[in-house]
Amino acid sequence: MQRGRSHIALQRETPYQGTASYYAYLMTERPQGLPEEAREIPSVGFNDYVGPYYRLPDAEDGRLRRFAFVIAEKHMNAGGSVHGGMLMAFVDMAMGQTSRAETGAKGGSTVSLNSDFVGPGRLHDVVEARVRVTRRARTMIFLSAELFAGDRLLLVATGLWKVLGAP
Amino acid sequence: MSGEPPFPGFVPTHLIDPFEIYVGPVFEAGTSGAKTYAMRIEARHVNRRGVLHGGMFMTLADLTLGQAVWDATDKAAVVTLNMQCHFVKSAVEGDIIEVVPEFVRRTRALVFMRGDFTVKGEIVFTAQSVWKLLGQS
Numbered sequence: 412m413q414r415g416r417s418h419i420a421l422q423r424e425t426p427y428q429g430t431a432s433y434y435a436y437l438m439t440e441r442p443q444g445l446p447e448e449a450r451e452i453p454s455v456g457f458n459d460y461v462g463p464y465y466r467l468p469d470a471e472d473g474r475l476r477r478f479a480f481v482i483a484e485k486h487m488n489a490g491g492s493v494h495g496g497m498l499m500a501f502v503d504m505a506m507g508q509t510s511r512a513e514t515g516a517k518g519g520s521t522v523s524l525n526s527d528f529v530g531p532g533r534l535h536d537v538v539e540a541r542v543r544v545t546r547r548a549r550t551m552i553f554l555s556a557e558l559f560a561g562d563r564l565l566l567v568a569t570g571l572w573k574v575l576g577a578p
Numbered sequence: 579m580s581g582e583p584p585f586p587g588f589v590p591t592h593l594i595d596p597f598e599i600y601v602g603p604v605f606e607a608g609t610s611g612a613k614t615y616a617m618r619i620e621a622r623h624v625n626r627r628g629v630l631h632g633g634m635f636m637t638l639a640d641l642t643l644g645q646a647v648w649d650a651t652d653k654a655a656v657v658t659l660n661m662q663c664h665f666v667k668s669a670v671e672g673d674i675i676e677v678v679p680e681f682v683r684r685t686r687a688l689v690f691m692r693g694d695f696t697v698k699g700e701i702v703f704t705a706q707s708v709w710k711l712l713g714q715s
Contacts, residue, residue: 458625458633486597494640500633526636
């Protein structure tokens with residue numbers, strides 16, 4: 412094995428394949444295939460680690476809120492599809508953002524989430540979340556969401572959120 | 579990344595999915611079919627409020643229940659059809675989450691799983707999932 416500074420420099424350029432830093436290294440610029448109007452959502456912590464996530468313009472007079480991410484190497488499972496955990500993480504973010512926007516609250520926390528994995532997502536697919544509010548009460552909000560890659564349905568979810576610090 | 583086992587006697591779970599490698603590591607102890615899985619929450623797993631992100635809870639559930647299905651089916655090709663999750667209590671950075679996946683029922687084509695996820699013995703999250711054995715009808 413080569414030792415010394417040049418070896419360290421080489422490691423920095425190309426992290427070892429299959430490690431967490433390798434998958435992070437593959438995520439560099441704005442992914443291809445995103446709609447022009449997609450705007451990156453500033454994120455911290457886990458959302459920042461697994462993202463980036465994007466906001467798309469609302470539809471249906473604001474009743475349908477839309478979000479997107481692009482499937483990268485780090486999101487995959489060994490079978491060549493996007494990992495179910497990543498789809499649930501994305502839909503949780505999209506439904507959480509929607510509940511905050513609907514209520515004007517400081518935050519919210521997921522109480523329950525039910526996910527049906529309808530179809531597989533593939534590498535480089537642009538996944539779009541379409542989120543609707545089913546019912547909004549004072550401190551609780553019921554939501555539903557669908558994830559699409561083009562016209563292929565990937566996931567259907569329903570969830571319940573607790574609103575924190577409602578105005 | 580902390581590669582240290584959270585408890586003595588735990589070893590790293592062998593992960594092959596890129597997403598699981600990316601968010602891991604996860605550790606395990608015990609014999610096949612009755613394993614305990616454990617994970618230490620780090621800064622990259624939490625949200626703006628400093629509590630474990632729901633997406634990470636659900637990823638951990640898919641990972642650990644899936645590992646248990648694999649153990650029970652001699653590493654058959656399986657996919658998650660459905661997952662239901664209840665977020666009972668928040669968990670924070672530094673907490674160690676444990677789960678002993680439970681088998682509810684196995685048919686020719688399906689495996690029904692559930693798990694109670696605990697921190698210091700207290701339930702913080704529950705999940706149940708239905709798995710499909712590919713190629714079985």
